[in-house]
Amino acid sequence: MKVRLEKVSARHPAARAGAPAALLGLEMELGAGDQVAVIGPSGAGKTTLLHVLACAIRPDAGRLDLDGRDPWQLTRRELRRLRGTLFLAPQLPPLPPRQRVVTAVLAGRLPRISLAHSLRSLFYPTGIAMADAALARFDLSDKLFARVDRLSGGERQRVALARALVAQPRLLLVDEPLAALDPTRAAQAMASLTQAARESGASLVTTLHDVAMALANFPRILGMREGQLMFDLPSAQVTPERLQALYAQHLDELEGPAPVLEQRPVAAQVAIAVNCR
Numbered sequence: 001m002k003v004r005l006e007k008v009s010a011r012h013p014a015a016r017a018g019a020p021a022a023l024l025g026l027e028m029e030l031g032a033g034d035q036v037a038v039i040g041p042s043g044a045g046k047t048t049l050l051h052v053l054a055c056a057i058r059p060d061a062g063r064l065d066l067d068g069r070d071p072w073q074l075t076r077r078e079l080r081r082l083r084g085t086l087f088l089a090p091q092l093p094p095l096p097p098r099q100r101v102v103t104a105v106l107a108g109r110l111p112r113i114s115l116a117h118s119l120r121s122l123f124y125p126t127g128i129a130m131a132d133a134a135l136a137r138f139d140l141s142d143k144l145f146a147r148v149d150r151l152s153g154g155e156r157q158r159v160a161l162a163r164a165l166v167a168q169p170r171l172l173l174v175d176e177p178l179a180a181l182d183p184t185r186a187a188q189a190m191a192s193l194t195q196a197a198r199e200s201g202a203s204l205v206t207t208l209h210d211v212a213m214a215l216a217n218f219p220r221i222l223g224m225r226e227g228q229l230m231f232d233l234p235s236a237q238v239t240p241e242r243l244q245a246l247y248a249q250h251l252d253e254l255e256g257p258a259p260v261l262e263q264r265p266v267a268a269q270v271a272i273a274v275n276c277r
């Protein structure tokens with residue numbers, strides 16, 4: 001899906017009156033099948049950006065364009081149909097306790113197909129095979145019939161990613177997918193997610209606090225701060241200097257030692273700067 005933001009400003013629905021907007025005149029463009037990571041300190045507006053792209057928050061100003069159409073000018077029925085092609089995987093996935101993993105994963109299809117059909121499909125092998133294939137990408141096949149509330153936090157997070165794949169969206173929006181995963185699992189999950197999006201041709205926008213993971217897995221990085229885009233660059237051009245400027249006053253969020261900028265070859269600088277979460 002092609003995406004364009006033209007001078008978009010937006011605020012969280014629960015923000016108090018007079019609070020600064022979470023997004024301030026944001027401009028960005030994404031081609032069909034593009035993959036970008038959004039980084040920046042907490043409160044930068046990364047989650048709000050995903051909600052705007054998911055048509056969950058209506059911009060206060062500016063224009064959102066999805067495949068040449070402004071979602072907020074569509075009829076309710078058209079908007080519902082459009083939302084069925086978008087999928088937002090939230091940072092804390094709402095997985096009902098006592099539910100089986102297979103049910104939780106197949107619930108990803110709910111926005112696309114009728115409730116009756118999706119409930120019926122749970123009992124058909126195609127649905128189960130689909131859930132199994134999605135879980136296998138995240139090394140979770142053995143949990144197909146496990147109860148969601150018996151899973152670890154990391155397993156739940158991977159179930160949520162499998163659910164996102166089953167939804168087969170044209171625009172996949174993923175908020176901090178790796179927070180509960182150890183480094184090895186995180187790297188595997190990131191590779192599976194980007195590969196699945198590539199195979200299906202979906203555009204992918206992921207927020208990540210792990211800068212190293214963003215640089216290693218995405219060709220393009222958006223740096224956000226205080227509701228604005230500080231940079232929109234190929235990952236090779238995201239230098240330690242740019243990261244320092246992006247996280248200035250929030251360097252603790254680049255956990256680990258701050259990048260050393262002098263007396264080191266460029267490659268070593270990048271290795272230091274990105275070796276932090």
Ligand SMILES: Nc1ncnc2c1ncn2[C@@H]1O[C@H](COP(=O)(O)OP(=O)(O)O)[C@@H](O)[C@H]1O
Nearest residue numbers: 012014015022041042043044045046047048049
């Ligand atoms: N639940 C909320 N209630 C009120 N305001 C919020 C809420 N969530 C976010 N905001 C506002 O939106 C701004 C951007 O937040 P967010 O998009 O969550 O940033 P990020 O994901 O980069 O940490 C915050 O600084 C805050 O002012």
Ligand SMILES: [Mg+2]
Nearest residue numbers: 046047048207
């Ligand atoms: Mg966030």
